Structure formats: structure tokens, C-alpha cells
Amino acid sequence: MSPDQQRDTPTRRRGAALEDAILRAAAGELRESGYAGMTMDRVAQRAGTNKNAIYRRWPTRAALGIAAYRRIVDTELQVPDTGALRTDALALLRAANATWSSPQGAVLRALLTAVGDDPDLLTLLRTQTGGNAMDAAWLTLLERAVARSEAPPEAVHPRVASVPVTVLRGEYALRGLPEVPDDVLVEIVEEIFLPLVRGRAASS
Amino acid sequence: MSPDQQRDTPTRRRGAALEDAILRAAAGELRESGYAGMTMDRVAQRAGTNKNAIYRRWPTRAALGIAAYRRIVDTELQVPDTGALRTDALALLRAANATWSSPQGAVLRALLTAVGDDPDLLTLLRTQTGGNAMDAAWLTLLERAVARSEAPPEAVHPRVASVPVTVLRGEYALRGLPEVPDDVLVEIVEEIFLPLVRGRAASS
DNA sequence: CAACTTAGGGTACGGAGCGTACCCTATTTT
DNA sequence: AAAATAGGGTACGCTCCGTACCCTAAGTTG
Numbered sequence: 001m002s003p004d005q006q007r008d009t010p011t012r013r014r015g016a017a018l019e020d021a022i023l024r025a026a027a028g029e030l031r032e033s034g035y036a037g038m039t040m041d042r043v044a045q046r047a048g049t050n051k052n053a054i055y056r057r058w059p060t061r062a063a064l065g066i067a068a069y070r071r072i073v074d075t076e077l078q079v080p081d082t083g084a085l086r087t088d089a090l091a092l093l094r095a096a097n098a099t100w101s102s103p104q105g106a107v108l109r110a111l112l113t114a115v116g117d118d119p120d121l122l123t124l125l126r127t128q129t130g131g132n133a134m135d136a137a138w139l140t141l142l143e144r145a146v147a148r149s150e151a152p153p154e155a156v157h158p159r160v161a162s163v164p165v166t167v168l169r170g171e172y173a174l175r176g177l178p179e180v181p182d183d184v185l186v187e188i189v190e191e192i193f194l195p196l197v198r199g200r201a202a203s204s
Numbered sequence: 205m206s207p208d209q210q211r212d213t214p215t216r217r218r219g220a221a222l223e224d225a226i227l228r229a230a231a232g233e234l235r236e237s238g239y240a241g242m243t244m245d246r247v248a249q250r251a252g253t254n255k256n257a258i259y260r261r262w263p264t265r266a267a268l269g270i271a272a273y274r275r276i277v278d279t280e281l282q283v284p285d286t287g288a289l290r291t292d293a294l295a296l297l298r299a300a301n302a303t304w305s306s307p308q309g310a311v312l313r314a315l316l317t318a319v320g321d322d323p324d325l326l327t328l329l330r331t332q333t334g335g336n337a338m339d340a341a342w343l344t345l346l347e348r349a350v351a352r353s354e355a356p357p358e359a360v361h362p363r364v365a366s367v368p369v370t371v372l373r374g375e376y377a378l379r380g381l382p383e384v385p386d387d388v389l390v391e392i393v394e395e396i397f398l399p400l401v402r403g404r405a406a407s408s
Numbered sequence: 409c410a411a412c413t414t415a416g417g418g419t420a421c422g423g424a425g426c427g428t429a430c431c432c433t434a435t436t437t438t
Numbered sequence: 439a440a441a442a443t444a445g446g447g448t449a450c451g452c453t454c455c456g457t458a459c460c461c462t463a464a465g466t467t468g
Contacts, residue, residue: 012434012445040426050446055427112377113317119380126378159395163371167363170370173316173377174330176323191363192400199403200395216416216463244455254417259456 013049021047022054026068031103035065035110062115066125069111072104075130079137085145085197089189092137093164094182100172101179109172135161142197152201160200164193217253225251226258230272235307239269239314266319270329273315276308279334283341289349289401293393296341297368298386304376305383313376339365346401356405364404368397 013021025047029038040061044051058064080091099105108129115121126132138161145151167188171180217225229251233242244265248255262268284295303309312333319325330336342365349355371392375384 014435014444018445039424050448051427052429052447053445056444061426109320113320116313116317116377117380119382122378122380131378157395159371159391162374163367163396166374167367167370169374169377170366173320173373174326174335176321176326178323187363191361191404192367195403196396196400197403199399199401199405201403218415218464222416243453245453254419255456256418256458257416260415265455 018047018049018053019057022049022057022064023068023071026064027071030065030068030107031072034103035107035114038065038068040064062111062118062121065111065114066121066128069107069125070128072107073129074104075133077130077133077137079140081144083148085141085148085150086189086194088141088144089138089164089193090185092141093168093185093189096134096165096168097180097185100168134165138162138164145197151197154200155197157200160196163196164188167192222251222253222257223261226253226261226268227272227275230268231275234269234272234311235276238307239311239318242269242272244268266315266322266325269315269318270325270332273311273329274332276311277333278308279337281334281337281341283344285348287352289345289352289354290393290398292345292348293342293368293397294389296345297372297389297393300338300369300372301384301389304372338369342366342368349401355401358404359401361404364400367400368392371396 022043026038026043028046029043033042038061040051040054043064044054047053054064058067077095080088080095082088082091100109111125112122115125135158139156139158142151142156142161146153146156168180168185171184226247230242230247232250233247237246242265244255244258247268248258251257258268262271281299284292284299286292286295304313315329316326319329339362343360343362346355346360346365350357350360372384372389375388
């Protein structure tokens, strides 16, 4: 709740400077109090401005939340390259799980449910979040496995690539939140992902 | 918003009768206005009672919503038996999709997001909803396929059984709500489920 | 049958929080 | 210098959850 902005100077911020201050404040609230705690009034106060300035830029709280979320994402997901598909997949799935179980992940999940009925915001969130980067990572994983003849070429398929993360997300959605234990990750890789890859060999 | 209860008789309902009236009213609201429209005040008014009587029985709106949801579920999911795994799976997945895309499914999804951070309510919802029945259905599907030697015995596994529905749910979660088109269902079965079943043949 | 206990009913309220409306003032543009 | 634009301050309306009182009907007990 620290001011985050020195309003000493009676100079009135405008445009980009103000927008930046708002986003910084919103991101701070997200970090400290989660999405539920990111109140419009609090954000306004923390940014040293008022709700007018916010609503002039974002039509709704959820939109602001998504915009602010970018600021707390430490992106730069790097694709593991351990030399074997199994260990690569496990590493990537662990990375995903770490993200989802972090406080940051809690914010993300809250955002997801908050915009669950607005397709536009939903796709916006997905593009900003790098959920697409995740899929891309799994695809390169698969390509490498194919190059090592560890997997059939037919395994390089977007649906296949998205399965592990989807199942992991399912765990979060159905069970409560705490965190998905590591043996579940192993199970996803060994009981689902690897058999799936293998099974696409003699396919159409 | 029709009274749903004749309060002509000054006879004051108690216990089970009242509880039933409340649940009926809540279910009616769910049907007509969805979970968002299921206001405690409206339920109370519609049941011809007041919020006291409700809160004496359910601690929170979400709990009432879950209890009322049972009433609008037309359960009795029957396991398809077409003679082939592919068509069985497709039929079952279509049934699941029909449920999820119906207004009833919208209520269910709203409930899911509403209780997303309460593990207790979450499991309560899952047991009442028959999400478990779904898994069981997929398992019998697999068992029949094994009996026809259409699938290896190792394919009968809870994780395998839950994959198609999980992926379907993922479609709803990531894309907006409207409805998942049929070719996606076909894709899930052909590109994921069947290869997965096949791939578990020479497994551990 | 009278006294007592329990549970409903009526109603009002506190508290959040979103989104909006006004009106004034500092900046920027013309 | 005048006009247009965008911030700031502040107060509201509105919805809705959950709670608090206080009164009364229905059951329960002696």
C-alpha cells in the first residue's frame, strides 16, 4: 500500500506516464493481495489518481487485471534439452507446475475464472500469458524427439503438444489449489504423454 | 418468479417441507437466470420465506447453489455400446459435450468457477454432479474394448479414462463458452484418445 | 391444557465494490 | 489568449452478501 508514486510535484501526470503508474499500482496489488484484493479504489489510491483515469483506459476491472498481469510475469520460458523425451517432458511439465502453483499462478487462475465468460478477454489473456509459448515449447520438444527417432513424425501435432498442460490444468481445476504433487506429473508423462506419442506411430 | 409456493394457508412450513421449498426455488432460479441470477433474496422471496431460513441451512450462496444444482440435473448417463471403441468414445464425448453446452452446463461451469477456491465445495460438487460417473463410464468403455481385444489391458487406467473429458473441458476453459464443435470432438477421439489407448500396448 | 422451547417471518442494516456523474483545474493545443 | 482535452476529488447509485433483532406460529413438555 506504499504510494508507489510521489505526488509531491504538483505536476499532473498524463498519458503514458499516468498509464504506467496505474499499471504499476495494479501489478503491485496483484502481487500483494491477489486479484480479489485488486480493488479499483485501491489501485486508484495507490497510483495517486482516481478511478476516472482508470476507467478511461480499461472498461472493466478484469481488463485492468489482465493488463497488469503482464507486469508480474517472469516469462522467458526456456525449452529443456536433456537428450531424452521423457526427461524433457518432465522438466517442462515441472516448469509449468511451478508457475501454476506460485502466487503468480494463483493470480493467473483467478483471472481465468474471472473472465471465464468473456471470450475476448480470454484470448487476450492467453496471448499475453504466453500460454501459446507453452504449446510451442512442447512442439519443439516433440520435434527434437523425432529428430532423435525417439518419436514418430506424426507425434508432432498441436493437440498432442497441449495434452500434458491441459491435464495438469485439469488437476488444478478439479482438485483444490494447493499444488500438484510431483508424482502426478510423472504419471502424466508416463501414463499419458509417452504412450500417446508412441501410439501415434502406425496411425493414419 | 412465480411464487412456487402457496402461502395462502397461514400454516407455517418447517423442517423438510421448508427446505424442499427453498431448494425448489433455488433450482428454479438456476434454471431461469443461471447462477449469477440466483440471488439469496430472490430465492427467499420465491420460496415464500426469508434469508434466515436459508442461512440456517446453508452457510453460503455457493453451498446452496450446489445443493440446488442436483435438482436440475437430468442424470442417468448411460454408457454407449456400439461395438467399436471409436464410436463408443465419440458417443460418450458427444454426450458430455451436450451436457456442458446446455444451459444446465452453463450453470455447472458457473458453479465451478464460483467455488474454484474452496476444495470442500469442489469435491462436493464433483460427487453430486456425477463427474465420477463420467470416469466410470469411460472405464467400462475401455473394459469392453479390451474384451473385444480392441485395446490392450493396460489401457484400462483412470488417467486414460479421464483424458477425453479433461481435454474437452480445456476447450471450454480456454476458448469462450459457445459450444465445442463436433469436429473437435472427433479430433480428440482420433488424435488423442485412440492413439493413447493404442500406445499403452507394449508399455511397462 | 398451559408453559416453554424451537424455528420461521419481517425487516433493516452494515459492508464491499463496481461503475458513473459532476464539477473543478492543470496541460496542451490552436 | 482562448479553447479543448484529460486528471483529480468526491460523492453516489446499485447490487448483493451475510447478520442482527424482534415478533410469532408450531411443536414439545410437564
